[in-house]
Amino acid sequence: xxxxxxxxxxxxxxxxxxxxxxxxxxxxxxxxxxxxxxxxxxxxxxxxxxxxxxxxxxxxxxxxxxxxxxxxxxxxxxxxxxxxxxxxxxxxxxxxxxxxxxxxxxxxxxxxxxxxxxxxxxxxxxxxxxxxxxxxxxxxxxxxxxxxxxxxxxxxxxxxxxxxxxxxxxxxxxxxxxxxxxxxxxxxxxxxxxxxxxxxxxxxxxxxxxxxxxxxxxxxxxxxxxxxxxxxxxxxxxxxxxxxxxxxxxxxxxxxxxxxxxxxxxxxxxxxxxxxxxxxxxxxxxxxxxxxxxxxxxxxxxxxxxxxxxxxxxxxxxxxxxxxxxxxxxxxxxxxxxxxxxxxxxxxxxxxxxxxxxxxxxxxxxxxxxxxxxxxxxxxxxxxxxxxxxxxxxxxxxxxxxxxxxxxxxxxxxxxxxxxxxxxxxxxxxxxxxxxxxxxxxxxxxxxxxxxxxxxxxxxxxxxxxxxxxxxxxxxxxxxxxxxxxxxxxxxxxxxxxxxxxxxxxxxxxxxxxxxxxxxxxxxxxxxxxxxxxxxxxxxxxxxxxxxxxxxxxxxxxxxxxxxxxxxxxxxxxxxxxxxxxxxxxxxxxxxxxxxxxxxxxxxxxxxxxxxxxxxxxxxxxxxxxxxxxxxxxxxxxxxxxx
Numbered sequence: 001x002x003x004x005x006x007x008x009x010x011x012x013x014x015x016x017x018x019x020x021x022x023x024x025x026x027x028x029x030x031x032x033x034x035x036x037x038x039x040x041x042x043x044x045x046x047x048x049x050x051x052x053x054x055x056x057x058x059x060x061x062x063x064x065x066x067x068x069x070x071x072x073x074x075x076x077x078x079x080x081x082x083x084x085x086x087x088x089x090x091x092x093x094x095x096x097x098x099x100x101x102x103x104x105x106x107x108x109x110x111x112x113x114x115x116x117x118x119x120x121x122x123x124x125x126x127x128x129x130x131x132x133x134x135x136x137x138x139x140x141x142x143x144x145x146x147x148x149x150x151x152x153x154x155x156x157x158x159x160x161x162x163x164x165x166x167x168x169x170x171x172x173x174x175x176x177x178x179x180x181x182x183x184x185x186x187x188x189x190x191x192x193x194x195x196x197x198x199x200x201x202x203x204x205x206x207x208x209x210x211x212x213x214x215x216x217x218x219x220x221x222x223x224x225x226x227x228x229x230x231x232x233x234x235x236x237x238x239x240x241x242x243x244x245x246x247x248x249x250x251x252x253x254x255x256x257x258x259x260x261x262x263x264x265x266x267x268x269x270x271x272x273x274x275x276x277x278x279x280x281x282x283x284x285x286x287x288x289x290x291x292x293x294x295x296x297x298x299x300x301x302x303x304x305x306x307x308x309x310x311x312x313x314x315x316x317x318x319x320x321x322x323x324x325x326x327x328x329x330x331x332x333x334x335x336x337x338x339x340x341x342x343x344x345x346x347x348x349x350x351x352x353x354x355x356x357x358x359x360x361x362x363x364x365x366x367x368x369x370x371x372x373x374x375x376x377x378x379x380x381x382x383x384x385x386x387x388x389x390x391x392x393x394x395x396x397x398x399x400x401x402x403x404x405x406x407x408x409x410x411x412x413x414x415x416x417x418x419x420x421x422x423x424x425x426x427x428x429x430x431x432x433x434x435x436x437x438x439x440x441x442x443x444x445x446x447x448x449x450x451x452x453x454x455x456x457x458x459x460x461x462x463x464x465x466x467x468x469x470x471x472x473x474x475x476x477x478x479x480x481x482x483x484x485x486x487x488x489x490x491x492x493x494x495x496x497x498x499x500x501x502x503x504x505x506x507x508x509x510x511x512x513x514x515x516x517x518x519x520x521x522x523x524x525x526x527x528x529x530x531x532x533x534x535x536x537x538x539x540x541x542x543x544x545x546x547x548x549x550x551x552x553x554x555x556x557x558x559x560x561x562x563x564x565x566x567x568x569x570x571x572x573x574x575x576x577x578x579x580x581x582x583x584x585x586x587x588x589x590x591x592x593x594x595x596x597x598x599x600x601x602x603x604x605x606x607x608x609x610x611x612x613x614x615x616x617x618x619x620x621x622x623x624x625x626x627x628x629x630x631x632x633x634x635x636x637x638x639x640x641x642x643x
Contacts (some may be wrong), residue, residue: 001214003581004620009264013324015285028507029284035284042157043575043582044070045306047089050290051197053302054078054316062313065305072201077313079321084328095328100340103332106380113329118342120359122146133157136163140246141359146185149346159439162347174371174441179436182571183369192368200429200436202410211235215409220432246430266414268404269603270360282367286310287402294394307590311399312390341380347440354380368459370438371398371407378467387442403446405433418447418590420621448590532556532638536566536595540580544579559643563599563633567592570631584629590617591631601635606639 003023007015015030022043026074028035031050038060040046047060056063057080069090075082080098087093091111095345096102101119106224108114110132116124120141127136138148144350147166158178179200180253188208195204201221207212211230218224228236239252245441258275263269267287271279282291284303291300299322302314311331315323323336330349333342336414344353350371354363363378385391385635386407390399398405403412415430434441434449435553441449532554537547550566552558571592574580598613605612611634615625 003583011264013265015385016489019062030285032282032284032290040066042070042195042626046065050302052300053323054314054319060536061302062304072306075304075313076326078363079324082326087572091514092329095326095332097333100324100333100335105196105329108612118327118332118355120355120357122341122342122344122355122359124344129153131157134347137347139353141355146355146359146361147344147346148355157440158437159347161348169367174437177435178440180369183439194436196436202432202436207367220246221429223411226409231642240488248413260400260413262414271395273394279392279394289399289401290587292392331388334382334384336381341382343384345388346448348439350386351384351388354378354382369434370410371405387444389444400443400446405443405446410436412437416447418619438549448593450593452538497547526532532557532640533636534563534566534640535632535634535636536563536632537632538570538574538577538580539632540579543579546573546577546580548573552638552640554638557604557642558640559601561643563641564596565598565634567596567631587629588622588631591617595633602641604639604642605635607635608637610635612641632640 003019004235005017005019009015013031015028017028018026018027020039023040024043026035026330027037034049035051036049037045038047039060039269044066045064047063048447049057049059052060053061054245056076058076060076061078063073063074063076065076067073067086069086071084072089073084073085076520082098082100083094083096083161084092085094085096087107089107089111091107092105094102094104095426103119104115104117105113106115106438108128110128112126112128112132114126114128118124120523122139122141125136125138125140126134127600129135133153135151135153136149139146141255143154145165150163151159153160154160156178157549159172161169163169167394169186171182171184172180173184173512175181175196180194180195182191188305189320191206191208192399193204194202195206197203197217199218199221201215201223203215207213211228213226213228215223216225223240224239225240227234236254238254239250241250243249244606245266247260247268248260249285251258252261253274258271258273260268262268265283267281269281271277271541273279280293280294281289284290286305288305289301290303291298293299297317299314300316302311302316303505304311307327311327314321314327316323325334327333330345331343333340341354343351344355346352350365350367352365353361356362361378362378363382364376365373365385366375373391374398375386383390383393386398390405391397392399395404396406396408397413398407400412403414403416405412410433411431412433429435434443442448506620532552534550534552535547537545538551539545539547548559548566548569550562552562571589574585574588575582592615594615597615602612611632614630615623616625616630618628
């Protein structure tokens with residue numbers, strides 16, 4: 001079944017796997033010990049046992065419960081529980097922590113989040129333009145405005161400016177490929193300009209307050225040196241070296257060196273800073289960090305990975321709980337030293353304000369575009385800052401799961417394993433952050449940029465707490481949920497569709513997408529030469545295929561919105577196929593996002609049997625031109641993608 005059972009590393013950090021009868025991972029044994037997993041009859045994760053962790057009353061590290069629609073309803077950890085409820089569209093409605101109160105979400109008809117009520121009385125309000133792009137975000141406590149962000153956008157949806165409640169205003173400029181070229185703060189009180197070479201490396205940073213920094217790169221786009229000058233005088237010089245795999249090996253600032261050590265899987269396991277700090281890190285088999293040690297003090301992290309992006313739920317030092325984190329659509333709050341702080345963010349998701357249990361502001365943060373912290377108040381211990389991600393203060397870098405990000409230079413510290421897409425040249429670069437467009441993009445995985453969110457990616461992110469289906473027959477509740485969630489696409493020009501199960505063969509479900517009866521004729525649209533047709537498919541070695549035909553009247557053709565919906569249904573239905581392995585979820589999600597981007601950028605297609613977009617990879621995740629696994633979007637018949 002091509003499942004990994006053993007990984008052999010030269011540094012003896014070997015990993016072995018066992019599987020259940022249904023093909024799901026039952027245990028992972030690595031240098032940390034044994035991690036075990038338990039599932040229900042539908043193949044949904046019920047519990048996980050980690051080595052060296054506190055346990056729940058039932059003897060597990062973390063437990064999950066689900067509602068009748070398959071949504072994740074409860075998460076139980078050794079120190080409490082969090083309950084989730086959903087509305088009739090399966091949108092997350094409430095998050096209730098055992099000691100942290102209830103957070104309530106509300107949405108508009110296009111499924112945009114418009115209101116969040118936090119447990120301390122703070123209310124967040126969001127507004128959108130006609131294209132469902134965020135233009136206003138405000139946090140209030142009663143009549144008091146705690147923070148607000150008024151965004152002006154260009155035609156492409158990029159932010160031209162933001163005006164905040166404290167009258168801080170930042171204006172942005174971009175080049176022809178939407179790389180940030182300037183940020184002007186408070187009508188020119190501070191101006192930071194950026195210059196790039198032809199492949200996207202930053203060659204110059206001109207800061208009206210701090211000076212001019214120039215950068216030099218080698219032939220592999222690795223940063224070799226940077227020089228800061230003020231009025232022509234050298235103030236600071238930095239030299240960088242790398243190992244043979246492209247990982248940052250050393251960083252020397254004016255003769256003071258920080259060194260970095262990486263394991264055979266190219267994971268950062270140790271850093272010795274110029275200040276004398278010794279830092280070390282441990283990871284699980286998914287390269288998620290599970291412990292951090294600073295000068296001998298070890299912090300272990302209890303991780304929730306049953307969501308699109310792994311999140312820390314609890315932290316321990318010497319088996320003593322030091323922090324609990326509560327998550328809904330985003331990070332809601334942290335409890336430490338018996339005090340709760342609630343996070344208020346801006347439109348990018350960066351933490352801008354922390355409030356206490358009464359709603360009073362206890363900390364605030366300001367950043368420049370690439371994430372450098374340029375203003376901070378309050379004495380609350382907090383590591384979740386730019387783009388809502390975890391900042392390692394001793395290391396001076398952001399931990400973005402697969403890689404570490406240095407906001408000072410706008411680059412990652414090791415090469416990207418994601419190969420990129422030819423149609424998006426900036427995605428081919430191995431080190432730059434968010435295609436040099438940090439005002440509009442984020443990279444929560446450290447693998448690829450999420451900028452102008454396609455409908456499919458927005459949907460996957462919004463459904464952060466909804467569990468996916470295991471290899472089992474699709475239920476009527478699933479079909480209903482799939483039909484309802486089409487509204488998440490929120491594309492006004494798209495033709496509404498309905499999902500139809502057209503046959504059962506070999507125990508597997510078959511589907512197709514049809515125009516909604518409310519918008520089209522009542523008669524069933526036949527799969528004939530009179531109808532335009534498109535297809536999305538997930539395939540393994542050409543032996544197994546999950547394909548979803550998409551039909552539309554020939555006069556209008558299949559719209560991009562319908563294809564996005566088809567890609568979403570492909571994602572939701574993948575577990576109904578007995579040949580599909582759980583281990584490929586991460587790669588499949590990445591492929592679906594790539595293909596949706598390809599569809600988005602494609603002109604109308606009339607060529608029959610034409611492959612509009614494809615993403616292929618081998619079972620180890622390596623992307624290939626001809627891989628074992630693939631996700632395709634294909635024009636079958638008619639002129640499609642006009643809308």
